[in-house]
Amino acid sequence: xxxxxxPAPSRIADWSTMAARSMRLTSRNSEAILTSLMLPVMLMxxxxxxxxxxxxxxxxxxxxxxxxxxxxxxGFGASMTAQTVSHDMSSGAIDRFRxxxxxxxxVLAGHVVASVARNILSTALxxxxxxxxxxxxxxxxxxxxxxxxxxxxxxxxMSAVAAMVGLLTRTPEGASGFSFFMTFLPYPSSAxxxxxxxxxxxxxxxENQPVTPIIETLRALLLGTPAxxxxxxAAAWCGGIFVVSVLLAxxxxxxxxx
Numbered sequence: 067x068x069x070x071x072x073p074a075p076s077r078i079a080d081w082s083t084m085a086a087r088s089m090r091l092t093s094r095n096s097e098a099i100l101t102s103l104m105l106p107v108m109l110m111x112x113x114x115x116x117x118x119x120x121x122x123x124x125x126x127x128x129x130x131x132x133x134x135x136x137x138x139x140x141g142f143g144a145s146m147t148a149q150t151v152s153h154d155m156s157s158g159a160i161d162r163f164r165x166x167x168x169x170x171x172x173v174l175a176g177h178v179v180a181s182v183a184r185n186i187l188s189t190a191l192x193x194x195x196x197x198x199x200x201x202x203x204x205x206x207x208x209x210x211x212x213x214x215x216x217x218x219x220x221x222x223x224m225s226a227v228a229a230m231v232g233l234l235t236r237t238p239e240g241a242s243g244f245s246f247f248m249t250f251l252p253y254p255s256s257a258x259x260x261x262x263x264x265x266x267x268x269x270x271x272x273e274n275q276p277v278t279p280i281i282e283t284l285r286a287l288l289l290g291t292p293a294x295x296x297x298x299x300a301a302a303w304c305g306g307i308f309v310v311s312v313l314l315a316x317x318x319x320x321x322x323x324x
Contacts, residue, residue: 080169084176091150092180102142103188107195110135113258114199121259125289129203132196133284134257136189137277140221141249143185144228147177148241151232155322170319174229181225182218189217203288213287216297219304220280224248226311233318251277276303 092099110131118127154160154173163173193201205213227248235241254268255261255277261269272278279299286293 080172081175081179084172085179086176088150088176088180089183092146092184099184102139102146102184103191105142106135106139106188106192109138110192110196111199117258123260126200126202128196128200129289130285131258132192132201133281133288134252134255134277135192135196136217136284137220137252137257137281138249139188139192140185140217140224141252143181143188143221144224144248145242146184147181147225147228148231148235149238150180151177151229152235152238152241155233156237160323170323171316174315174319177229177232178222178225181228182221185221185225204290205288209287213284216280216283216287216300216304219301219308223304223307223311226308226315230311230315230318233315233322251275252281256281276300276307279303 110128113131113135114128118131121127123130151174154177160170160173232241252258254264254272255275256272257277261272261278264272279296280303282291282296283293283300285291286296
């Protein structure tokens with residue numbers, strides 16, 4: 067039975083089963099879990115306590131830097147997704163699933179759901195540590211809900227990119243290396259320093275890449291800074307990245323299993 071003609075309850079059951087499987091695989095990889103959870107926290111502490119005193123952002127540096135660190139979480143969590151997808155493709159697991167009439171979409175969706183769950187946990191940990199070291203947002207309940215929605219859009223987009231990368235690369239090690247670019251994007255952006263303090267040739271890239279409007283949208287919601295057109299740009303970037311990644315993943319999956 068094809069994915070398109072399968073009854074909706076059957077598709078939902080497959081997706082739920084694959085999501086549960088991905089979560090079990092995640093729980094067994096304790097080293098990767100610790101890395102994805104602790105590395106963003108360590109980077110936040112590094113920037114705040116070693117570099118924060120030398121950087122003037124007009125507010126407490128921990129307050130300025132937290133939105134960017136939250137996006138770093140998504141990059142680290144997504145890199146694990148790329149590795150697990152690549153492992154499934156190279157280990158023969160996909161062939162076994164296909165013999166049981168489990169669709170490729172269900173397998174990939176399971177990895178994406180696990181990525182979202184990991185990122186929610188790491189985001190909560192980063193926020194908890196940030197509050198301990200002085201993060202003081204100026205957001206009401208509605209702002210927090212909207213900020214969570216923006217973060218979820220970005221996490222879904224990065225998770226979809228990671229699944230596509232896992233299909234594109236031939237080994238988990240290659241997927242891990244390729245995923246470095248996802249974790250690199252927050253650095254040449256407004257995550258850690260204002261864009262106008264960068265060299266002119268870097269400013270052009272920093273102002274026109276996807277991470278900057280997402281970070282500025284989070285700052286507007288949590289800190290009360292001007293939002294401008296950043297929310298629309300953030301939604302457009304996240305939606306575009308997600309749709310393109312899903313379409314490419316579908317093509318790549320068919321090529322890998324044909």
